[in-house]
Amino acid sequence: MSAHTEQYLVGLQLAGRRVVIVGGGPVAQRRVGRLLAAGALVEVIAPHVTPAVEGMAAARELIWTPRRYAEGDLDGAWYVLACTDDPQVNAAVGAEAERRRVFCVRADDGAAGTAATPATGVFDGLTIGVLARGAHRRSAAVRTALVEALQAGVVDDVADAVQPGVALVGGGPGDPELITVRGRRLLARADVVVADRLGPRDLIDELGQHVEVIDASKIPYGRAMAQQRINELLVERARAGKFVVRLKGGDPFVYGRGFEELIACTQAGVPVTVVPGITSAFAAPAVAGVPVSHRGVAHEIVVVSGHVAPGDPRSLVDWAALGRMRGTVVLMMAVERIAPIAAALIEYGRPADTPVAVIQDGTTRIQRSLRATLATVAAQVRQHEISPPAIIVVGPVAGLSPHG
Known part of the structure; x- marks a missing residue:
């Protein structure tokens, strides 16, 4: 097949039909997900596979035959992908597919196959496929631009009026x-x-x-x-x-x-x-370099509203329990009441030198943050004139740094 030959783009109904992938490396791993989403009965034939493919086999999402390809492996297949790093094996797979009149994708040599995998994107029930006669970066760039345009509403995909x-x-x-x-x-x-x-x-x-x-x-x-x-x-x-x-x-x-x-x-x-949206309780600390959990440091995360101070009869928070715990406390709406909150946590057992991070206007152009301790955070918030919206993280994770 010449690179200049016009290719015919078609959607295959693969649900319940056998698809064979020869090779279990990264290329095979990239193709498996969409084939499984299409309902195909996928069999991967390879001596070794990536951990992700092995996990899919363990979960019985696909069949893994742990050996090299052999003549006859394509019996009953509707679609074949030759994805090994050995051109001779891929050629043998392609030759058997040709004899059986089964369309075959050659990952190593697209022109030698009888089918080509388009750059594909999915958006709200639409599947977009782009072929560029082997110019893979071009097809991927156009695919991505189309999907982003749909996501941003630049391209209107709604045929009917939006319902109230x-x-x-x-x-x-x-x-x-x-x-x-x-x-x-x-x-x-x-x-x-x-x-x-x-x-x-x-x-x-x-x-x-x-x-x-x-x-x-x-x-x-x-x-x-x-x-x-x-x-x-x-x-x-x-x-x-x-x-x-x-x-x-x-x-x-x-x-x-x-x-x-x-x-x-x-x-x-x-x-x-x-x-649902990304909550600032986790996003703001993340962009400021503060993980709300970290292996060996925090096994618990509690998100707390600070709009009512400890001791207020309207409070539903068990401040004594928070003082006893060792993990992470993320405070929202707590800037104005950080002094009594910090005092309560110390009173109920949190060490006064427990690290604290405060992130104001997280992820925005005017984001700023500071590091303190429970003993000093109230004074630091006043000194730096921190104002809402701000996220306050209390716990050992607030003392971590990506620089060690």
Whole structure:
């Protein structure tokens, strides 16, 4: 097959049909996942395979025949991939496939095979395949660009009008690139966006002029839209025939009152979609070089709301238990009450020199952080004028450094 020959792109129905992969290295590993997703009955024939392929065989997702290829191995196959690092073996596989009239991909020499694997991407039920006559980097680049355009809503893949309803979308910790693919897609289809102050602000600027943007910000100890009013707006706009995206910072269900909004919509008979987001409780420390867990250092992670101080009758937190534990405590909404919280943790057993990391505006352009201890963190927060939103990490992990 000449590299200049036009190739015919086709979708194969492989569910329940035998597919043989000869070779068990990285190339085979890359191909297996999509074949299994297509429902193919995959058999890998190779003396040795990668750990990932071995794990799939152990989980009975595929069959591994641990030996070299032999004539007759393609009996009953519908599709064959020759992926060994031995051109002679690949040629023998291709020759048997040719005799049996089974399409065969040659990983080592695409022109010598009877089929070519396109650069493939999947987006919301669409499978995109790109062939570039052997120019693999070109096909991969075009595939990636198409998928990203679909994810960003630059290319509209919706044939029918979006149905009225509400999507509770977790926008992630602030960086617009950290929203999920699904969240980005739904945002691009919105008629109305009810946005939090902590959501990815840059994405709001990308919305079309026809999109109604409602500011539902809650400023700590300042202006705030009442939660009841937010619930009412979601229901009102959806009932008016609009598709409404409630764009929230972090994850809707991690101290985001997302479940309250879900209840309000459900009780009003409004369809709701929940799109989880990356929570700032873990993302902000990560970008600041603080792992919330680390082998041999922390076996437990507790995420705590600090909006109520220890000793307040409204508090639902067992501060005594947190003082006794040795792992990681991640405090959210705790900047204003860090002094009594630190004192309570020390009182209940945490050493005063326990490391603490504070990350303000994590993942955004104005991110800043500091390191302290339980004994000094309150003074450090005041000195450096740390303000919400900030994540506070308490525990040995806060003293770790990538530099050792």
